[in-house]
Structures are given as C-alpha cells and as structure tokens.
Amino acid sequence: MGRRRSEMGRRQTIDPLVRAKVIDTWGNDCWLGLPGCTKVGAEDDHIVPYSHGGMDTVANIRRACKHCNASRQDRVLYGYGARLHMVIVPPGSCDREAVEWIDAHKSAGDPVVSFSTLTTAMGLTNPSLACRRAVAMAWSGAYRQFATSAEPIDVWLTRTTISSNRHPRLLDEWIALDYDLHVIDPGFSVEWERARDDATRRRVRQWYALHLSQALVDARRAERRARLVALGLRSEPVRIASRPKW
Numbered sequence: 001m002g003r004r005r006s007e008m009g010r011r012q013t014i015d016p017l018v019r020a021k022v023i024d025t026w027g028n029d030c031w032l033g034l035p036g037c038t039k040v041g042a043e044d045d046h047i048v049p050y051s052h053g054g055m056d057t058v059a060n061i062r063r064a065c066k067h068c069n070a071s072r073q074d075r076v077l078y079g080y081g082a083r084l085h086m087v088i089v090p091p092g093s094c095d096r097e098a099v100e101w102i103d104a105h106k107s108a109g110d111p112v113v114s115f116s117t118l119t120t121a122m123g124l125t126n127p128s129l130a131c132r133r134a135v136a137m138a139w140s141g142a143y144r145q146f147a148t149s150a151e152p153i154d155v156w157l158t159r160t161t162i163s164s165n166r167h168p169r170l171l172d173e174w175i176a177l178d179y180d181l182h183v184i185d186p187g188f189s190v191e192w193e194r195a196r197d198d199a200t201r202r203r204v205r206q207w208y209a210l211h212l213s214q215a216l217v218d219a220r221r222a223e224r225r226a227r228l229v230a231l232g233l234r235s236e237p238v239r240i241a242s243r244p245k246w
C-alpha cells in the first residue's frame, strides 16, 4: 500500500483548483532555489513528501521548477521530518574538532555521521584512497537516508568539503533546505600545523580560500529564512548561533 502510494507520488494529479489557489497564495516562483534553479514554477512540490503521507492541500504544496523538484529527491526541509545539523570544519585534523563540538551539543542518542568516526568504525588507521572513498560513500549513504527521513530526529553531520563531483554546490543545497549550519574554524595556522602531509595542507589552503565563516553562513540563512517565512513554511526569522526550536 505504502509502496503503491510512493510510486504514484510523482504523478501530477493535483486538483487544478488547488493548484490555482497555491499559485494565488504563494506565487509561482520556485520555492526551493536549489543550485541550477530556473526560478519558474512548473510542477507541484509537496512540502511533506507524498511518500511521507503529505497531502494535496494548499498548505502542503508550493510550486517548484522541474530541476529543483527532481534535485530535491524527497529530502525534507529542516524540521519537516529530520532536523539536520551540518558542522563544517577545515580538513587539517580530519573532522575531529567538529566531532568534539557535536559531543558537547547533541542529546544522548542523536545519530552522528562523521568521517573520522566512520573511518574508525571501519577499522582504518591510515586509509588508502580506495578506503577513503568507501568512507565517503558511507557518509553519503547515511546523509541520503537521514535527509529523507520523516522521523523528527536531530542528526549531526560533519563535513570538510562543501562540494562534491556530483554536487558542486552543497552549501547552497543545505541553505535551501534550511539546515542548521555551524562553521568551526580553529584558524589557519592551527590547521596548517595539524595537517600531516602535503595533500592535507593543500586541502587546508583550499578550504581557507573559500572564506567560509559563521557570519557569512548566518547571513545567507537569514535571507533564506525570510523567504521561507513569506512562503508560510516558517513562523519566525532565523535565530543566530543557537539551536533553533519549532
């Protein structure tokens, strides 16, 4: 039954009257704004995905461009299912600084998805390139699962790079989905000292060339939050540097 429902989920079967009311209430601009967005609403996107029991109602539907609707892949907006906390850290000491920060902030039982803990769990001490790829696959698989979870759980993830081959603009995706984002920055000289080899030092230099900061991320989140408030999906502006609750 549930399977049948999710198979039908992609079909455009919204009542034209509901669609007209959605456009009248929320506009026809794409609500997602993921990287590659064409801006113009062409499809009906369920905020709570159809596969999670989301209804064909004006409250639960916003217009999305074809690209964003496909790119979203049933990932939930923060709090409409799982609450994803993404902790971004430079690569000097893998992500250990981020894991320590998460340990100090998470509740007991919250899942943590981090490169260093996955590496340890796989029994790797000095992983080869192939092993590091396996760790990255495990991270991505866990992310995909939690990102589409209907369960209202807090999930903590660490990340050193904010792009991947398949997703060159990860940070933009996380902001669009309103993830709770934290930038942990121990400082360039600290990270440079921690880096064990030239490859890591190169990655440290690349990370700092991005000029990522909590202030920059907060400004972008505030902008996105204002849009989500206008779309009726949030009732309040972003609370800076605190764990949001709603």
Ligand SMILES: [Zn+2]
Pocket: 030, 031, 032, 033, 034, 036, 037, 038, 039, 040, 064, 065, 066, 067, 068, 069
């Ligand atoms: Zn779009």
